[in-house]
Amino acid sequence: MNKKHWITLEDGDGVDGRLIRELVTESYRLVVTRLPKSDQPVDPHTYAGGTRVSR
Template sequence: MNGSTVQKTAADCAEELPGAHLEYPFGPDWEVYKVRGKVFMLMTEVPGRPVVILKADPGEAHALREHNSHITPGYHMNKKHWITLEGGEGVDKALVRELVTDSYRLVVAPLPKAEQPVDPRTYGGGTRAAR
């Protein structure tokens, strides 16, 4: 899957998530997806390469980076809690959708229960950890 397809798949997934919306707070080159005012996904180009930047559990983020050369520390973000995803071998629609949904759930989880658009413990089905 190439980088443009990764971004399209990520955007399509994000637009389906309850309460999610797109903003451009850093200008037209940065697409920022938020839920209840909290960022869960950013998309831009890093020297000409389309990338998707997502929140990830620190342990899982480390494992993802170890096992996939197209997943690197979060560009311009906390390297422990964010990952950057590029297109390439081993990156498919299922992985992109799973990472976007996981990022969304991580951002929704600490919100007060009344503000959560979904139950983050059950929304989105199984994650890698549950398999």
Template sequence: MNGSILQKTAADCAEELPGARLEHPFGPDWEVYKVRGKVFMLMTEVPGRPVVILKADPGEALALREHNSHITPGYHMNKKHWITLEGGDGVDETLVEEVVTDSYLLVVSHLSKAEQPVDPHTYGGGIRAAR
């Protein structure tokens, strides 16, 4: 998957998540997706390479980085809690949708119950719901 398709896939996924909003607080070169005011995804270009920056559980982030050379520590973010995803071999639509949804659910799980647009433990039947 190339970088522009990566960003389109990530944006399409994010836009379908309940309560997600796109903002541009850092200018036109940064697309920032938030849920209830909390960031769960950023998109920009790192010298010529489109990237998607996502929140991740530290253990999952480490495993993702170990198993895919196109996943690195978060660009301009806390390296333990954020990952950067760029296009390349092994990066497909399923992986992108999973990491975007996981980032969203991780942020939602830290909101108060009243603020949560979905139950982060059951939404979508994804990785978190299986735990």
């Protein structure tokens, strides 16, 4: 597994649930956009606000 772009979050003033959700959602979206369309989720509104990045 490539860990080149991994980040570590530590408790602090600037780290809240919203930030964590945004980071996880963005990570998921980046992974999904690299999948073949046949393997991508059927409902595009499930994550990333229904946006799909074109390649």
